[in-house]
Amino acid sequence: xxxxxxxxxxxxxxxxxxxxxxxxxxxxxxxxxxxxxxxxxxxxxxxxxxxxxxxxxxxxxxxxxxxxxxxxxxxxxxxxxxxxxxxxxxxxxxxxxxxxxxxxxxxxxxxxxxxxxxxxxxxxxxxxxxxxxxxxxxxxxxxxxxxxxxxxxxxxxxxxxxxxxxxxxxxxxxxxxxxxxxxxxxxxxxxxxxxxxxxxxxxxxxxxxxxxxxxxxxxxxxxxxxxxxxxxxxxxxxxxxxxxxxxxxxxxxxxxxxxxxxxxxxxxxxxxxxxxxxxxxxxxxxxxxxxxxxxxxxxxxxxxxxxxxxxxxxxxxxxxxxxxxxxxxxxxxxxxxxxxxxxxxxxxxxxxxxxxxxxxxxxxxxxxxxxxxxxxxxxxxxxxxxxxxxxxxxxxxxxxxxxxxxxxxxxxxxxxxxxxxxxxxxxxxxxxxxxxxxxxxxxxxx
Numbered sequence: 001x002x003x004x005x006x007x008x009x010x011x012x013x014x015x016x017x018x019x020x021x022x023x024x025x026x027x028x029x030x031x032x033x034x035x036x037x038x039x040x041x042x043x044x045x046x047x048x049x050x051x052x053x054x055x056x057x058x059x060x061x062x063x064x065x066x067x068x069x070x071x072x073x074x075x076x077x078x079x080x081x082x083x084x085x086x087x088x089x090x091x092x093x094x095x096x097x098x099x100x101x102x103x104x105x106x107x108x109x110x111x112x113x114x115x116x117x118x119x120x121x122x123x124x125x126x127x128x129x130x131x132x133x134x135x136x137x138x139x140x141x142x143x144x145x146x147x148x149x150x151x152x153x154x155x156x157x158x159x160x161x162x163x164x165x166x167x168x169x170x171x172x173x174x175x176x177x178x179x180x181x182x183x184x185x186x187x188x189x190x191x192x193x194x195x196x197x198x199x200x201x202x203x204x205x206x207x208x209x210x211x212x213x214x215x216x217x218x219x220x221x222x223x224x225x226x227x228x229x230x231x232x233x234x235x236x237x238x239x240x241x242x243x244x245x246x247x248x249x250x251x252x253x254x255x256x257x258x259x260x261x262x263x264x265x266x267x268x269x270x271x272x273x274x275x276x277x278x279x280x281x282x283x284x285x286x287x288x289x290x291x292x293x294x295x296x297x298x299x300x301x302x303x304x305x306x307x308x309x310x311x312x313x314x315x316x317x318x319x320x321x322x323x324x325x326x327x328x329x330x331x332x333x334x335x336x337x338x339x340x341x342x343x344x345x346x347x348x349x350x351x352x353x354x355x356x357x358x359x360x361x362x363x364x365x366x367x368x369x370x371x372x373x374x375x376x377x378x379x380x381x382x383x384x385x386x387x388x389x390x391x392x393x394x395x396x397x398x399x400x401x402x403x404x405x406x407x408x409x410x411x412x413x414x415x416x417x418x419x420x421x422x423x424x425x426x427x428x429x430x431x432x433x434x435x436x437x438x439x440x441x442x443x444x445x446x
Contacts, residue, residue, distance in 0.1 A: 008034060008092060011084055017093040018045050018077045019212060021111060023065075023422040024056040025291070025344045026445055027212055029093070030075065044074035044099060052098075052109045052418050055426045056292065056342075057441055065421030066414065073107045074099045081209050083179045087220035095209050108414035111346035112208070118353040118410060119204050125360060127270070129353060130256075131248040132201035133211045133345060134335070137218055138235055138242065139165065139193045140228045140443075148228060148443060150236070151193035161188040161195065168225040172197060175217050181210055191240040201247065201333075204349055211244075211345040231341030232446045233290070234297035237435055241298030246289065246336040246348060250274060259330025265369060266313075266330040267322070272366045275311060275320060275334055277359015278352060279366070282309050282319060282338065284404035286390055287397035288351040291423055292342035292446075293430040294438045296393050299338065306337030309388045310370040317373040319390065338390065341446050347411075347419065354410035395427045 008016075016037055017029040030047065032040045049072060053065035061067055075096035085091045098110035106113040122129060141151045154161050162169075173183050182200040189196050197218070202210060215231060222229035234241040249258045250271045260268040267275070278285065290299060299307050306319040311334075313322045318337070325332035339348060358364075370387060391397040398420065401407060408416040430438065 008037075008084075012090055013084065013092050014090040015092075016040075016077070016082075017085075017091060018075050018096045019093055019216075020047070020051070020075055020096050020098065021212060021344050021346065022054055023052055023111070023344060023347075023419050024054060024426070024445075025342055026054070026056065027216060031091070041077060041079065044076035044096065044104075046072045046101075047075050047098075049073055049109070053422060055422050055429065056445060057426070057429055062422045062425035064417075064424060066417040067109070072101060073109075074101055074104065076104065083213060085220075086175045086178050087217065087224060093213075093216075095212060108412050109418050111344050111350070111415070112205075114411060114415055115205060115208055115346040115350040115353075118350040118357070121357055122353055125357070126252055127257075128251040129204045129248055129349075129356075130201045130251055131204050131207040131246065131349060132199060133207065133214070133339070133341075134196070134198055134243075134245040134247055135211075135214060135218075135231060135341060136189050136194060136196050136240075136242040136244070137229050137231045137341075138191060139168075139195060139222055140230060140235075141226075142228050148439070150239075151227060153192045154188055155192070156188065156190040158188050161193075162186075165195075165225075168221060168227070169197070171224070172218065172221045175221055176214070179213055179217065181213060189240065191236065194240060194242070201249075204248075204353065208345040208349050215341065228444065230443050230446065232439070232442050233292060233295045233340040233342055234435070235439060235443065237297075242340060243298070243337060244339050244341040244343070246339040246352065247333055248336070248352070249333040256332065258334070259325065259328070259332055261328065261330045263330070265366060266324070267366070268331075270360060271331065271334075273359045273362075273364050274356035275359070276364035276366045277357065277362070278336070278355045279309055279311065279320065280359060280364060281355040281404055281406055283388075283391055283397065284400040284407055285351055285355055286338055287394065287401035287423060288407065288419075289336065289339040289343050289348045290397070291344075291394065292340075292442065293394050293427060293433065294435075294442055295340050295342055296391070297435065298340065299390060307390055308370075309390060311366065312370040315370060315372075318370050342442070351407050351410065354407055358406045393427075393431070394423065395431060398423055398427060
């Protein structure tokens with residue numbers, strides 16, 4: 001099996017999960033027995049092509065996804081993603097790349113390969129993107145009969161959850177650390193039983209891989225403590241929603257080139273163009289970064305969600321919040337607030353990079369910074385700052401996406417077709433669903 005896997009048998013590992021994440025952002029896996037791992041590393045495990053055509057509601061192929069139950073691809077595990085799972089006895093995991101049968105060339109519908117292609121495009125410009133997904137999630141209780149209820153009634157940064165969930169949080173830290181994720185901070189969020197547990201940034205591909213590991217780990221550790229963890233964007237009408245803010249910065253030759261102290265806005269020309277590109281395509285990007293019907297229950301003005309095309313330093317109502325490095329006057333990183341955990345991380349990050357590259361290539365310029373809650377700007381101020389309301393529904397966002405050649409062409413014909421097909425099918429099926437019906441479908445899938 002090679003030196004990388006020699007200790008798996010010593011750790012009594014019996015099964016290795018090969019993971020993938022589909023267009024509906026459901027994390028799936030096929031487990032391979034350790035005795036067959038060597039073969040799997042070379043030829044992968046077979047999955048139906050239709051796997052990338054499944055909507056969030058059930059395992060039936062979306063009719064306009066361009067896929068059918070006929071045909072297979074192979075899922076080849078990436079050895080660099082090997083994790084021994086502390087929460088699952090005798091099990092490990094690797095993330096797989098979808099390959100065409102026979103040639104083992106990247107399958108055009110593979111989300112992970114899509115992100116790799118955008119990373120390569122950025123590298124051809126001499127740039128690298130560092131990123132991390134900043135997750136919020138709820139810890140919930142399940143009553144007899146299966147009813148899900150709030151686990152407490154706390155609010156933002158209260159100390160009582162630090163005591164109530166102390167052992168779970170320690171177990172979560174230990175499991176994250178053992179899998180190579182560097183933990184930075186933890187605190188309770190504004191919703192009852194809502195938490196934020198932050199990890200350190202990394203290169204773009206690793207950050208998307210880490211998002212898969214993160215979600216799997218949180219849900220597993222919570223289950224061990226008799227709780228249900230959910231990243232669903234909006235669970236309770238009367239409580240805060242779950243964002244998964246996408247934090248990113250631009251690097252060149254090992255140095256962060258996001259900020260410039262001599263620039264009027266504190267942002268380098270390259271980073272300004274990149275962010276301007278993201279803003280330019282943001283309405284269409286919503287269909288990829290907040291891609292569920294439920295997402296749009298969270299993104300409303302004056303609720304810290306960033307419901308307008310806008311940017312600003314430390315502005316938590318702007319769609320893109322800019323942070324400085326300590327006392328410096330220059331940008332250190334950018335935070336896309338219009339992002340949640342119903343988004344496939346490979347697609348979300350890949351589409352963001354594609355939009356940023358378009359901004360650089362078209363030499364786009366950032367508008368004036370929004371220094372107040374954009375929801376209070378009058379119409380003339382909105383026009384001068386490019387400030388516009390974001391889509392109010394997944395259907396509206398999909399209309400923008402279908403007219404955005406930059407994002408669709410970056411995906412390629414096959415992936416664009418399967419993704420839009422799945423999302424349109426979800427929209428048609430759920431556009432009139434109540435919050436309770438959405439919770440029934442999505443709570444334990446995200």
